[in-house]
Amino acid sequence: MDEEGTWANYPIPWYTLSEISEVSNEAQKIHGCIRHGHILIHAHAHDSHTTVAVGTYLHRTGKSVHLRGEDHLRRVSDTFDSPAQALFAFEQVHGAEMRPGPAPLTDTERSAAEARTPLALATAKPEPAPPEPETVPVYLADAGDHDVLLDKFLNAHSEFEKWRTWSDETTHAIHESQTLRIERVHETQPHETAWTVAAYETPVSDRMWVLTATGATPAPVLQWMLNHLADSDGWDTAIDNPVDEKTVTAATQPLSDAG
Structure with missing residues (x-):
């Protein structure tokens, strides 16, 4: 178990339903910020069977953060005043595993992206109206x-x-x-x-x-x-x-x- 009270990438067993909901909601907000470019991910690494990353908010507080976990368990594990501080601290802990840029999509994120694609195409290119029936001899x-x-x-x-x-x-x-x-x-x-x-x-x-x-x-x-x-x-x-x-x-x- 790490200092933050989690077993690797899984919530501690005694979390209440309300606490699990809060964790998932926060993870969804972080995912949305990454997907829409509101958080710039500088680097990522693998630690204790989960993904960790360092990034900076571009359209919010301007704070830099360390992220830990994947999908509905992703959370902010630390906050810094500048990207330099965040990157230095991240390299101190994960230097051997550190890789530039964001981590590859998880299976859940990839499935969600594929599910959104046909909906986007259908919105952008509506189906043409069926031709009017023609009466012939x-x-x-x-x-x-x-x-x-x-x-x-x-x-x-x-x-x-x-x-x-x-x-x-x-x-x-x-x-x-x-x-x-x-x-x-x-x-x-x-x-x-x-x-x-x-x-x-x-x-x-x-x-x-x-x-x-x-x-x-x-x-x-x-x-x-x-x-x-x-x-x-x-x-x-x-x-x-x-x-x-x-x-x-x-x-x-x-x-x-x-x-």
């Missing part, structure tokens, strides 16, 4: 992620069963009736066929109609198409409901209206 919408769109469709419609090919390049979604089949080719160029939808009169009959879509098809269009296919009224292949000119005209009316 559906045919100009972004293609989005077709695979995610298909997965959501299959999760919402258990009547479709998912099959993957041996190479994992293609996914098939087949209706439980076996008369409607969706093929999704995953790795395609934007203008190559990525979707093929085919309807059959029976599970073993020839194909009645087919619909294809490219990888650049806007996501809202594909979502509307898949949701429409999930409605049985959208692809009735029964024999008593044949595909004739009237049904073709009705089915293609939205395309005709859009030119």
